[in-house]
Amino acid sequence: MGLADLHIHTVYSYDGTASISAVLKYAADYAALDVIAITDHDSIEGVNEALELAPSYGIEVIPGSEVSTADGHLLALFIDRPIPAGLPLYETVMRIGELGGICVAAHPTARGTSSLRFEKIHEVLQKPEIRKFLVGVEAFNGGLVYTRSNPLVELQARLLPLAQVGNSDAHVIQAIGQGATEFAGRTAADLRLALETGATKVRKGHGLDGWAVLRRYIPYYLMRKLGWVVYNPHPRATFTYARLSQVRGYQQSLVA
Ligand SMILES: [Zn+2]
Numbered sequence: 001m002g003l004a005d006l007h008i009h010t011v012y013s014y015d016g017t018a019s020i021s022a023v024l025k026y027a028a029d030y031a032a033l034d035v036i037a038i039t040d041h042d043s044i045e046g047v048n049e050a051l052e053l054a055p056s057y058g059i060e061v062i063p064g065s066e067v068s069t070a071d072g073h074l075l076a077l078f079i080d081r082p083i084p085a086g087l088p089l090y091e092t093v094m095r096i097g098e099l100g101g102i103c104v105a106a107h108p109t110a111r112g113t114s115s116l117r118f119e120k121i122h123e124v125l126q127k128p129e130i131r132k133f134l135v136g137v138e139a140f141n142g143g144l145v146y147t148r149s150n151p152l153v154e155l156q157a158r159l160l161p162l163a164q165v166g167n168s169d170a171h172v173i174q175a176i177g178q179g180a181t182e183f184a185g186r187t188a189a190d191l192r193l194a195l196e197t198g199a200t201k202v203r204k205g206h207g208l209d210g211w212a213v214l215r216r217y218i219p220y221y222l223m224r225k226l227g228w229v230v231y232n233p234h235p236r237a238t239f240t241y242a243r244l245s246q247v248r249g250y251q252q253s254l255v256a
């Protein structure tokens, strides 16, 4: 059985606090994940760095982004080009499909952020062409401030003909894996098959309340505003802090 977290933010999101290397280190060594997706807001800027570094951390990375559609947030997975923000859900899903990708509806109905309504998801799924590409729904999101105690989301997600996905929506490394998805096999290809056949299973995190999430997040967010982010200089090293300006654009391969 493999374990994946398909919703993780890095410094390439305006509200992310961890470098790519820190995310990989925590995901592999502390959260024991086999596969992660890097899903920064409307950006694939960090994806190449993640793909390059992942083998030295012993983890597999799916290139992705969290797309701000006109109808709410949507996770695009297995894409190699950015997806424009602001398009309706239907157009966004079709574009992702044209790039060979698949999608997961992120935190449906969550307050405090732009979220898809279940009615909208049901509506687009009426079109058979959409079903090939919109394959999953976040039945559990471990990083939300507002809805983590809302069992209605889980019930409504089960009514959709989609793979049930658990994700962390991590903006700090300690949240990675607090919400994950179990699948048969170990690789990103195995996971994709499980998503496309509705064979995934949600693994919930420890269910912190909104205030606990914020309390962990605020110090890191303030550090980021001051120009410092969590960094890992080497797979066998521990975590440290680095200047954001030095981390961004960091492309040096640790494998070479
Ligand atoms: Zn979101």
Ligand SMILES: [Zn+2]
Pocket: 007, 009, 066, 169
């Ligand atoms: Zn997110």
